[in-house]
Amino acid sequence: MLSAHLPALQVVVPLVSAPVCLLLRNPRHAWAFALAVSWVTLAVAINLAVQVHASGTASYALGAWAVPWGIEYRVDMASVLMILIITTIGAIVMPYSWRSIGHEIDKKHLQLFYTCYLLFLTGLLGIVVTGDAFNLFVFLEISSLSSYVLISLGSGRRALTAALQYLVMGTIGATFILIGIGLLYMMTGTLNMADLSQRLPVNADSRTIRVAFAFVTVGVSIKLALFPLHLWLPNAYTYAPSVVSAFIAATATKTGIYILLRFFFTVFGISFSFEAMHVGEILMLLASAAILITSLVAVFQDNVKRMLAYSSIGHIGYIILGIGLATTAGVTAGMVHLFNHAIIKGSLFLAMGCIFLRLGSVELSDMHGIARQMPWTMAAFVTGGLSLIGIPLTAGFISKWYLVNAVLNVGYWPLAVLILVSSLLGLIYIWRVVETAYFQMPGYKIRKLSEAPAALLVPTWLLIGTNLYFGVNAGLVTGIAGQGAAVLIGQGVP
Amino acid sequence: MNTETTVLACIALPLLAPALITALHRWPNPRETVTLLTSTCLFLLVYSLHDEVLQGMHPTLDLAEPLPGLKISFEVEPLGMLFALLASFLWVVTSVYSIGYMRSHHEWRQTSYYSYFAVALGSVMGIAFAANLLTLFIFYELLTLSTYPLVTHAGDNAARNAGRMYLGYLLGTSVMMLSLALIWTWALTGTLDFRTGGILEGAVTPGMSGILLILFIFGIGKAAIIPFHLWLPAAMVAPTPVSALLHAVAVVKAGVFTVLKIVIYIFGVDFLAEIPATQWLMYVAAVTILIASLMALRQDNLKLRLAWSTISQLSYISLCALLVTPLGIVGGGMHIVMHAFAKITLFFCAGAIMVTTHKTQISEMGGIGRQMPWTMAAFTVGALSMIGVPPTAGFISKWYILLGAIEVQQMFAAGVIILSTLLNAAYFLPVVYAAFFRAPEGNPENENRDARGEAPLAILLAITVTATGTVVLFFFPGLPLDLASQLPGVRE
Numbered sequence: 010m011l012s013a014h015l016p017a018l019q020v021v022v023p024l025v026s027a028p029v030c031l032l033l034r035n036p037r038h039a040w041a042f043a044l045a046v047s048w049v050t051l052a053v054a055i056n057l058a059v060q061v062h063a064s065g066t067a068s069y070a071l072g073a074w075a076v077p078w079g080i081e082y083r084v085d086m087a088s089v090l091m092i093l094i095i096t097t098i099g100a101i102v103m104p105y106s107w108r109s110i111g112h113e114i115d116k117k118h119l120q121l122f123y124t125c126y127l128l129f130l131t132g133l134l135g136i137v138v139t140g141d142a143f144n145l146f147v148f149l150e151i152s153s154l155s156s157y158v159l160i161s162l163g164s165g166r167r168a169l170t171a172a173l174q175y176l177v178m179g180t181i182g183a184t185f186i187l188i189g190i191g192l193l194y195m196m197t198g199t200l201n202m203a204d205l206s207q208r209l210p211v212n213a214d215s216r217t218i219r220v221a222f223a224f225v226t227v228g229v230s231i232k233l234a235l236f237p238l239h240l241w242l243p244n245a246y247t248y249a250p251s252v253v254s255a256f257i258a259a260t261a262t263k264t265g266i267y268i269l270l271r272f273f274f275t276v277f278g279i280s281f282s283f284e285a286m287h288v289g290e291i292l293m294l295l296a297s298a299a300i301l302i303t304s305l306v307a308v309f310q311d312n313v314k315r316m317l318a319y320s321s322i323g324h325i326g327y328i329i330l331g332i333g334l335a336t337t338a339g340v341t342a343g344m345v346h347l348f349n350h351a352i353i354k355g356s357l358f359l360a361m362g363c364i365f366l367r368l369g370s371v372e373l374s375d376m377h378g379i380a381r382q383m384p385w386t387m388a389a390f391v392t393g394g395l396s397l398i399g400i401p402l403t404a405g406f407i408s409k410w411y412l413v414n415a416v417l418n419v420g421y422w423p424l425a426v427l428i429l430v431s432s433l434l435g436l437i438y439i440w441r442v443v444e445t446a447y448f449q450m451p452g453y454k455i456r457k458l459s460e461a462p463a464a465l466l467v468p469t470w471l472l473i474g475t476n477l478y479f480g481v482n483a484g485l486v487t488g489i490a491g492q493g494a495a496v497l498i499g500q501g502v503p
Numbered sequence: 504m505n506t507e508t509t510v511l512a513c514i515a516l517p518l519l520a521p522a523l524i525t526a527l528h529r530w531p532n533p534r535e536t537v538t539l540l541t542s543t544c545l546f547l548l549v550y551s552l553h554d555e556v557l558q559g560m561h562p563t564l565d566l567a568e569p570l571p572g573l574k575i576s577f578e579v580e581p582l583g584m585l586f587a588l589l590a591s592f593l594w595v596v597t598s599v600y601s602i603g604y605m606r607s608h609h610e611w612r613q614t615s616y617y618s619y620f621a622v623a624l625g626s627v628m629g630i631a632f633a634a635n636l637l638t639l640f641i642f643y644e645l646l647t648l649s650t651y652p653l654v655t656h657a658g659d660n661a662a663r664n665a666g667r668m669y670l671g672y673l674l675g676t677s678v679m680m681l682s683l684a685l686i687w688t689w690a691l692t693g694t695l696d697f698r699t700g701g702i703l704e705g706a707v708t709p710g711m712s713g714i715l716l717i718l719f720i721f722g723i724g725k726a727a728i729i730p731f732h733l734w735l736p737a738a739m740v741a742p743t744p745v746s747a748l749l750h751a752v753a754v755v756k757a758g759v760f761t762v763l764k765i766v767i768y769i770f771g772v773d774f775l776a777e778i779p780a781t782q783w784l785m786y787v788a789a790v791t792i793l794i795a796s797l798m799a800l801r802q803d804n805l806k807l808r809l810a811w812s813t814i815s816q817l818s819y820i821s822l823c824a825l826l827v828t829p830l831g832i833v834g835g836g837m838h839i840v841m842h843a844f845a846k847i848t849l850f851f852c853a854g855a856i857m858v859t860t861h862k863t864q865i866s867e868m869g870g871i872g873r874q875m876p877w878t879m880a881a882f883t884v885g886a887l888s889m890i891g892v893p894p895t896a897g898f899i900s901k902w903y904i905l906l907g908a909i910e911v912q913q914m915f916a917a918g919v920i921i922l923s924t925l926l927n928a929a930y931f932l933p934v935v936y937a938a939f940f941r942a943p944e945g946n947p948e949n950e951n952r953d954a955r956g957e958a959p960l961a962i963l964l965a966i967t968v969t970a971t972g973t974v975v976l977f978f979f980p981g982l983p984l985d986l987a988s989q990l991p992g993v994r995e
Contacts, residue, residue: 399678400648401641402569410570410686417690425686429679436674440667448655448663481567481575 015057016069016082019092020135020148022049027127036119040107043123047096047103050130054096058089058489066496068140077204083140087493090344090486091137091267094351097475098259099130102355105468106252109362113250114162122162126256128155133264142190142276143200145268149186149232152264153179156257160249171244178231178241185228186268192221193276205276213281222286225272233265235292235329236299239322246318251362254314258321259355263347266328270340273332274497283335292333297427299326304434308441313364313371316438317357320397323431324350330424331412337491337498338418342411344490349404349479353396356472360390363461363469368454373442378451382458387446389469394439396476399432403480407487506555506562510577510632513548513587516541517625521618528614535602538617542598545624546591549584556584557985563634573695575641578634580697581989582767582836586760587631588982589840590753593847594624596965597748600851603961604744607858616656616742622649627753630760636685636695636769639761640677643725646757647673653745654738665740672734673724680722684715688769697764699991701771712770713780719765720784725758726821727814729791736810743854746806751813751846756839759820763835766824772992776827785825789919791818796926803864805853808930809846812889815923816842822916823904829993831907836987837980838900844976845888845897848969852882855958855966865934870943872935875957879938881970886931888973891924896976899984 011018026046033039061067061084069082084092103126110122132152139145157179161172194200196217197208212218227238234242242262246254273282283289303323310316328350331343361371363386368375380387396403409432416424460466479486520541527534552562556579565576579587601620605613626649629642647670655666689695692706703712724731738750766775775781795815802808816838823835855878856862856871872879888895891902901920908917957963976983987993 395648398674401637401644407570409682413683413686414690417687425683426679429683433675433678436670436678440670444663444666448658448660481569483569484571487571 012056012060014069015053015060016067016084016138017071019050019053019057019138020082020131022046022053023127023131023134027124027131030124030127031120033120036111036116037107039120039123040103043127044103046127047099047130050134051096051100054092057084058093061086061089077199077201080144081140081201081203082138083203084138085493085496086489087267087270087344087497088137090348090489090493091264092134093489094263094348095130095133095137095260098256098351098355098472101468101472102252102256102359105255105359105362105465108462108464109252109366110250112366113164118162122159122250125155125158128152129159129256133260136264137267140202141200142193142202142205145271146183146187146190149268150183152261153183153232156253156261159253159257160245163248163250163253165248167244168248171241171248175241175245178238182228182231185224185231187228189221189223189225189228192217192224196221202271202276206278209277209281213285219286222277222282222288226269226288229265229269229272233262233269234322234325236295236303236322236326239299239303239325242322243315243318246321246358247312247315251358251365255355255358255362258317258358259351262321262325263351266325266332266343266347270332270497274340279335279498289333289335292329293424296326296330296333297424299323300330300427300431304431304438307438308434310438311373313373313376313442314358314361316442317354317361320435320438321350321354324354324397327408327412327428330428331415334415334419334421335498336415336419337494338411338415340494340497341487341491342408342415344493345411345483345487346408348486348490349396349408349476352472352475352479353393353405356393356469356476357390357397359465359469359472360386360393363389363465366461366465367458373445375454376442376445377449377455378446379455379458380446381451382455383460385466386461386469387443389466389473390446391439391443392473393476394435394443396480398435398439401480402477404476404483404486406480407483411487506552507564509548509552510562510564510579511566513545513552513591514577514625514628514632516545516548517621517628520621524618524621525614531613534614534617535598538598538601538621539595541621542591542594542624545628546588546595549587549591549628552579553584553588553982553986555579556581557989559989570637572693573637573689574635575638576634577629577632577638578697579632581986582760582763583631583633585836585983585986586756586839587628589843590624590627590631590756593748593752593843593969596968597744597847599961600747600854600965601744603959603965604742604854604858607959607962608742610656610742612656612658615652619649619652620745620748623653623749623753627757630757633697633764635697636688636765639764640681640685643681643757643761644674644677646754647677647725650745650749650754653749654741656742656745657740662740665737668737669734672731676722676724676731680718682722684718684722687715687718697768699768699771701767701769701774703770704774709778712774712778716770716775716778716780716784719769720762720821720825723758723761723765725754726762727755727758727791727817728788728821729794729814732791732795732814735814736807739804739806739810743806743850743857746810747847747850747854750810751850752843755813755817756843759817759824759835759839762821763824763832766827767832767990767992772827772829772832775825781825781827785822785913785916788818788822788825789916791815792822792919792923793926796923796930800926800930803866805856805863805865805868805934806850808865808934809849809853812927812930813846815926816846816889819904819920822919823907826907826911826913826916828907828911830903830910832990832993833984833987834900834903834907836990837903837983840983841888841896841900841973841976844969844973845885845895848881848885848966848973849889851962851966851969852878852885855962858962859956859958865937868934869937869941872938873943877957877963878966879935881966882938883935884970884973886935889931890927894974894977896973896980899977899980
């Protein structure tokens with residue numbers, strides 16, 4: 010009985026929980042409640058994944074309104090991958106949040122934080138579950154607005170300007186997407202994605218559709234921080250509270266990429282997007298620039314969170330590069346890295362959260378010799394960093410393998426060299442942190458520090474463990490990603 | 504215990520030992536006992552496998568499947584057996600030496616030292632027993648990472664800079680070239696298994712195979728072929744036992760071992776002979792031999808001289824592999840063993856001198872043979888073996904290498920080896936001469952009283968074992984020779 014409503018529950022549970030959180034008087038209760046909700050959504054997600062795996066794409070008519078007119082929730086393997094990313098990270102980050110957030114933001118804002126977190130979760134899950142273009146926009150706005158609040162809660166006033174910067178850029182992006190969807194509606198009279206994909210080929214050769222395509226592409230590119238539209242991201246990641254950085258870095262931009270995938274492959278179709286509009290070449294060019302330039306920029310950062318932020322833009326480049334190839338191998342590689350980068354960056358930001366809790370800073374110049382006082386935290390950072398570089402036995406290596414393989418399959422060997430060069434740049438920026446933390450003499454301030462509490466270390470190491478597990482046994486991720494890519498590519502063929 | 508469990512134990516034992524070592528960090532004696540026990544057990548386990556390998560059986564083990572169609576699996580074949588036997592035996596000896604060295608040198612962080620040492624040996628076992636390139640690559644990288652803390656053990660700025668060189672060269676080459684060659688091979692052939700006769704023949708064009716070969720050979724930074732050799736002298740900041748085992752045996756031999764494996768099992772000897780790039784790479788190896796020997800001649804620091812000598816000797820093995828002849832392959836396999844015994848003896852002696860007299864420069868070592876006759880006698884044995892004088896082990900492998908070069912009419916290679924033998928004599932014999940026949944510098948009365956006499960007993964014991972081994976292997980080269988003769992391409 011309940012299993013038929015899983016797609017709706019995935020979104021409704023966090024949605025209705027969010028206001029409840031605000032009503033709870035005691036912040037600890039709010040946290041416990043949000044924690045419970047996170048775990049429930051994870052349980053729902055796992056059930057949904059099993060269901061989709063067993064019986065194929067799940068379609069759910071919201072309010073039992075017939076599909077092209079009512080809102081459809083549609084969960085295929087590509088959505089399943091995203092749902093799993095979002096809910097897993099959420100479930101791991103929530104136990105961590107109590108100590109970390111309690112330390113970083115004002116006590117009276119705690120309920121607000123958990124409310125916004127649940128709304129953010131709702132928005133992200135809604136985006137990946139829905140099969141309706143306008144509904145997608147609505148969820149995008151829910152997630153964006155709540156993320157502006159989450160970022161602005163960061164300690165220090167620069168969080169406010171970072172949030173404002175993101176708000177301006179994000180609003181432009183959202184508006185572009187809305188214009189694009191509006192134009193599509195104008196031409197086809199429908200908002201259902203499956204329906205759109207049926208009707209679009211008839212009108213494909215019109216300027217309106219091309220303009221719509223351009224608006225959607227640029228709008229989404231802002232949201233997913235595709236180089237050179239990434240300018241909002243470094244500040245947002247740097248000044249947001251640690252938990253928020255970890256959660257947003259792992260999920261928000263990934264959801265943006267999912268929207269891109271949906272529009273390119275499902276709505277517009279692979280032949281329109283990649284053959285008529287040549288978006289593949291543009292994406293690969295921008296992705297290559299992103300990979301190289303932001304990795305170089307990351308080498309020169311002194312704030313570790315900012316360094317990780319730049320590295321994120323580069324890794325988004327990896328994913329986009331895979332998608333730009335528009336081959337099954339390429340899209341699979343992109344989706345594999347979608348998952349792997351989420352767990353890599355999530356764990357690195359969590360490790361930095363541990364350091365911020367004790368040290369109150371993540372500047373390299375303050376972190377001299379910190380590994381002696383916080384060995385477990387730094388070990389987590391090093392392991393996560395190795396995964397980021399793509400050392401064997403970590404998830405990052407699997408991504409790199411798939412990506413280089415996909416690139417070589419189509420004979421673009423300079424891109425393969427580019428990927429490997431940038432992973433060496435990754436080695437440089439990760440090792441700057443390692444050398445500072447392990448080789449410098451600790452100062453007076455550092456020597457008073459103690460290791461982060463278990464409440465923070467356990468979730469961090471859980472995510473690190475996920476990195477190692479999926480480095481040795483990647484079958485689950487590559488399987489889902491492969492099926493997701495097949496679904497996406499298959500749909501594009503008329 | 505069946506063979507599958509034995510293979511698993513060989514890899515798991517040293518990888519798990521650090522847990523126990525760390526748990527015992529407050530009690531040095533039990534802690535070192537763990538290292539000694541682990542290394543001894545490992546050697547016995549590896550040794551118990553050798554009989555089956557000699558009979559032509561190859562115990563196998565599948566562990567995991569990280570990528571679809573690509574497994575982490577192990578197969579014990581003769582070359583791997585040879586390497587594993589060597590590394591595990593010398594680990595036992597080095598452990599004894601380490602205890603003497605680390606304690607008399609009052610080194611810090613001894614717990615992490617022994618832990619990473621064990622992990623490094625576990626990685627070496629993984630490399631030795633790897634059944635495919637992916638497995639080998641995984642453990643190859645693990646070896647780089649687990650030895651990084653050993654190289655940078657001192658924790659000061661010099662160590663940090665050396666660590667940069669170490670990681671930069673080793674990870675740089677492996678990420679940029681080896682991993683690219685790996686994925687490319689996979690994309691071309693759909694397999695990475697080590698197979699008799701190779702997997703590339705028929706799947707690649709001649710031009711492509713040349714590029715692949717270059718990527719492979721230079722990508723293996725651990726083989727220290729010029730221009731990717733500078734990490735080795737840099738890594739000499741490590742404590743001497745680390746230099747001894749890891750940078751004369753485990754790490755560098757893992758490099759040339761990988762070269763041999765790729766030549767024999769990925770390209771196949773017959774296919775390799777058809778690739779023009781082979782000839783050019785052989786010249787590069789030959790040039791490495793000469794340049795590194797000349798550089799060794801110029802070093803006054805004993806450990807640095809040994810390091811440059813290692814670079815030159817490693818290229819003997821790479822050169823053997825690129826001669827693509829059965830005798831060359833036997834020579835390469837033998838030289839892995841013979842050079843290891845001699846070079847570890849030399850490093851042990853350098854460490855003994857450093858611990859006892861705090862001298863590191865050769866120019867200071869006049870007359871040291873009178874103070875440390877036992878150590879310097881062992882040094883002489885090692886030096887003679889490096890030159891290839893009978894009755895030492897070095898003679899045997901050099902014999903095969905020369906035979907191989909002459910067999911395929913590579914007179915250039917043969918000439919290089921003979922020339923480098925002269926250079927070996929030129930940079931080792933002066934050390935021996937000075938030690939025994941030159942008068943000590945300064946007034947002995949002024950010297951610290953601690954700086955007198957022989958090295959600690961544990962150190963002497965280790966030196967004696969390896970020096971004896973160097974001589975014994977000349978008279979009884981049976982085991983390594985039998986294993987090397989079992990290699991495909993040699994048997995027919």
